[in-house]
Amino acid sequence: MTKLFVFVILSFVGVPGFALGLIFVAAASLVTEPVAPLALTVSPAELPDVSAQSYYVFDLATGVPIATKDEETPRPIASVTKLIASTVFFTGVQLGQPVTINATDVATEGESGRLVAGDTYLARELIFPALLESSNDAATVQARVYPGDMLAAMEALADRAEASDVSFADTSGLSSGNKASAHALAKVLTLIAAEQPHLFDITRLTKYVHTNTTWLNNNPLAILPGYRGGKHGYTNEAGRTAVAIFTDVIATGEPRQIGYVLLGSDDLKSDIQALRPYVSAATRLE
Numbered sequence: 001m002t003k004l005f006v007f008v009i010l011s012f013v014g015v016p017g018f019a020l021g022l023i024f025v026a027a028a029s030l031v032t033e034p035v036a037p038l039a040l041t042v043s044p045a046e047l048p049d050v051s052a053q054s055y056y057v058f059d060l061a062t063g064v065p066i067a068t069k070d071e072e073t074p075r076p077i078a079s080v081t082k083l084i085a086s087t088v089f090f091t092g093v094q095l096g097q098p099v100t101i102n103a104t105d106v107a108t109e110g111e112s113g114r115l116v117a118g119d120t121y122l123a124r125e126l127i128f129p130a131l132l133e134s135s136n137d138a139a140t141v142q143a144r145v146y147p148g149d150m151l152a153a154m155e156a157l158a159d160r161a162e163a164s165d166v167s168f169a170d171t172s173g174l175s176s177g178n179k180a181s182a183h184a185l186a187k188v189l190t191l192i193a194a195e196q197p198h199l200f201d202i203t204r205l206t207k208y209v210h211t212n213t214t215w216l217n218n219n220p221l222a223i224l225p226g227y228r229g230g231k232h233g234y235t236n237e238a239g240r241t242a243v244a245i246f247t248d249v250i251a252t253g254e255p256r257q258i259g260y261v262l263l264g265s266d267d268l269k270s271d272i273q274a275l276r277p278y279v280s281a282a283t284r285l286e
Contacts, residue, residue: 037061039286048274053264056182060257071183074165075263078233078241079134081173086127087192088153089142095124099145110136114213128208132215139172161191176237182261189243200229220269240265250283
């Protein structure tokens, strides 16, 4: 529910002998019920040929599936893991606490993020290299400073999203033990977008400048028009993976927030560019 409080200030200039007064009148709150999103209908047509082994494309507002392929098979999700890890990190730590990078952190595979042992960051700043440059080092630091079992917290988030076939073995996505189906990831994506939309704002930045370094956005989908945020990943076992939100214009001319989940892709950008025209042509408002 949305509440609007109206404060009216009335000024009165009294007759001689009376002081100037201000009367503050607090009007009763105006309450409006939330408007349900308009229903979306899908007119199935021949799906485009894409390289992804699994995908799930859906309307973010209603959850209506638009295009799917092998969407219930769990597959490695690679660094899409970092979006889920950063979500629980953001809500589970004191964001203003200083964190000093140590040698074990930077011994993690990969050099993205350019973290250096001995450098100190605020906890909240570690989210930027994790989401923009997919830094495995930053993901390792997050797990180290998290007050509790971070993997359990990530699985609890998936449980809240009613995504049962999700498992985590680390916070970076390096392990092939980080698995989910495309449908399950769509549920997790929807929950994060509703509860922590600012994380998607971070993933839309072209860069984030810190006194120690500058982190650049290396997501190939971030340069596409209509991109509203997400996370991509790659390992040999997983192939290329992504969760993303785009604003697409549907067949009846309205802009709509559409969620895309791709697993086992050879080329994320090409796959997304093939799926988006299908979405625009196949969907309309009732």
